Amino acid sequence: MIVLGVDPGSRKTGYGVIAEAEGRLSVLGCGLIRPAASGTLHERIGQLCSGLEEVIANMKPEAVALETAFVGRNVRSALILGQVRGAVLATVIKLGLPVREYAPREIKLAVTGTGAARKEQVASMLPRLLGLEEAPKPLDVTDALGIAYCDLSRGASLTGHCGMTGSGKSRSKGWAAFVDAHPELLA
Incomplete structure (x- = not known):
């Protein structure tokens, strides 16, 4: 299984590609996609998507892993990151x-x-x-490798997602089913 981890950003996006074969992990490649700093946000997003398509064409991953979005204190930054993540998701899904x-x-x-x-x-x-001599730099790249490592270490390549079955549905029947099955815990 080959997994591409992506750490999206509007100025630089880290990527890391890890292959798993017979229980061994190896880094196939990692780096940054850097859109032109002088471009508008829309131009940078377009360049990012083109760069991501190139990485995917060269590395041929079987799956892509991302960090979930989180909201910091800067709303503007969160909105920009949301646009970048949306473009990354659209590119990957399109492929x-x-x-x-x-x-x-x-x-x-x-x-x-x-x-x-x-x-x-x-x-x-x-x-x-991962058997590397040193950590790749900058942290955007190590973050991307960490995302890919998480995906592979959690067995997501076999199950479809951490904690989910291959169908993509949660193994849990939900809170209501748990309560119904264990009424003694509510006393």
Whole structure:
């Protein structure tokens, strides 16, 4: 299984491609897609999509993994990131690849063993996990590799998504079913 991890950004987007074969992981490639800094947001998004299509054509991933969106204090930045993520998702879906998303804490937990890890801790663990001499730079690239690593380590290539079955439906029947099955816990 070959997974492309993507860390989207309007100025630079990190990507990392990891292959899993017979229980071994290897990095096939990683880097940055950098749209021209002088362009408008729309032009940069277009360049990002073209760059992403090129990475996909060259690396031939079987799936793409992204970090779920989070909202910081800067609403404008969140809106721009939302546009970039939407363009990335549209590009990947247009090319017929499955997309899986992971919460930042889930990615950090998969890579470092704690969901509260800092970006630098993720970067320092990846060389050990992936057999690299040193962590790629900048952190956008290590974030993308961490996303791909999370996808593969969680067995998503086999199940369709962390915690979900191959059908894409949650294994859980939901809160109501749990309550019905365990009324003694509500007493």
